Amino acid sequence: MRPATTLEEAYLAFDPGPLRGPALKAYYVDRPHNPSAEMRQILLTAPDEPHKLLFTGHRGSGKSTELNLLAEDAEIQQAFLLVPFGLEEILDPLDLHFLDILVAMEAKIYLAGREAGLSWPEELVRILADFWVPQGRKAGFLQEDETTSLSERLTGGFRHLVGPYGRLRLEPLTRQILRENLAGRVSELITHLLWLVGTVRSSLNRGVLIIIDDLDKPDLATARALFYERGTTLTQPPCKIVYTVPIALFYTGEFRTITRYFTARFVHPNINVQTRGGKPYPPGIKTMHQVVYRRMNQELIAPDALDYLVRMSGGMMRELTTLMRTSCNKARVAGKWRISLQEAKEAVDEVQRDYERILHRKEHYVLLRQVAREKRIRDVHTEGDETNILMELLHNLSILEYRNEESWWDVHPIVARLL
Structure with a gap:
């Protein structure tokens, strides 16, 4: 891809979405303090070790592009069956539950294996079908059809669930039914993942790497519910997983506890x-x-x-x-x-x-002026409403984090014009 020679071409070239494919190769520019090489090293070290990584950065900092670059890495592709998916593609960011994520993992691994040419063993297909056909009938994504094999029915059901325009994202009733029916069966979902990952290793001689993007999109309360209240569950799947998380989560009192569940955490820096x-x-x-x-x-x-x-x-x-x-x-x-x-x-x-x-409260401007003056947030990181305002300003990009030898903070230059 060549650089644009007209403004019409330039308009198309500056698509603000993540880079992938030919655009990734043509437009990608590395940056100082990029943690991608460290993440890659951990992932390629002992492919069967179930490392769990947290990856954050301000929304729009380029995290998705870095994850696409990781997924297109030749060594990563050789070592793993890749299972990348974006939250907004198959789940609802405004109504997200940890069970939704586990269900999506199982369905996406199964479908990725099929796409890679893996024939899932008949016994495993039967066990999964015994579990999912009743769930699929209740939730409306899998129907009885004696004219097709169990494997094809399971494939079709999972596609209806997590494919484009899938029911897990678009149908609140499907989510509600699955959550109610699976609430006491988390261990069975984890066991399914264990069997799927083991089959990938024995059949393809590869590990499994799940990359979940856009988990920084939900609000902070949802992130707390996932990674603090259910952090132990999200680290149970027996494969490598990269989770994106909101940067505001790194500033909560619960974050030190959260890090104990995960192998490592990385911040994608602004430039x-x-x-x-x-x-x-x-x-x-x-x-x-x-x-x-x-x-x-x-x-x-x-x-x-x-x-x-x-x-x-x-x-x-x-x-x-x-x-x-x-x-x-x-x-x-x-x-x-x-x-x-x-x-x-x-x-x-x-x-x-x-x-x-969006910045309509007096308290917003008190904190913004303090950060603009001090270039730090320690003095405003207190309990109560003030902390909630700080989290809001980090989440909506009014306050940005930077890094040289040490981290520092500043007000977004456009927001600074309002002070």
Whole structure:
């Protein structure tokens, strides 16, 4: 894929979604303090060890792209049957239960094995069918059909459950029925996973690696319910799993307890575009310029417009791509062939208005001014409502974390315009 030569092409190139496939190879830019190499090393060390990793970062920092890069790694593909899925593809972020995740794991491993050419043993298929056919009838995703084999019926049922437009995501009644019927049968689900993983090892000579993206999308209360209250359960499946989690969870009092359940935790950093003292940081700015120039010719944006957008992005990958895409569109509407500082400022103004709508409490601004002044959050990390506000500001990207030799925090540059 070549860099865009027109603003129309550039608009398409700056899709703010995760990079994958040819776009990943063409557009990906690494960053300092990227933990992906450490994660990869843990995963490739003893493929049968059931390591469980937590992966976080601000929403839009590029976590999904890093997970796609991991899944496309040749050594990872050789060592594992890969079972990647996004929460929003097969589950409902607004109504999420730990049982939904276990059910999705079992269904996705079964389907991934079929897609890899694995013929599941008849005895295992019979055991799974004895378990799932009654559940499928009650929940409406698997029907009796004597004209097809048990294996085909199970495959079809799992596809109806966790495939595109699957019932586990779209049908609240299906979720309710499964949760009620499976509440006392968690050990059976874990046993199924043990048999499936063991069959993959004996038949394909590979381990199983599950990568669950978008688990940072639910609210903090849901994340606590999953990883604090059910952390022991989520670490029981006998394979390697990478869980994404909300960054706000790392700032809760329960987090130290949560880490005891998991092998390691990693933070995907934002890119420093300025120093802690507020001066431009050339290495980070250069990285962000590379992100832009991989996708479009540099003649399509004025240098001062690019510098402005990079600075106002706060080093957030999705923020930069969104601002670039908005700027492309505004320049096209104005009949221009390149982005000027005017379109860049108009794009930033739109994002600022979004923040104005959600930051409506006096307490928001008290904490934001303190973080902007101190560049840390320790002094505001107290109990009660103040902590809830801090978690909210971290979750909605008003406060961003950065890292040099040590971590520091700052207000999103666009939000800082409101102070």
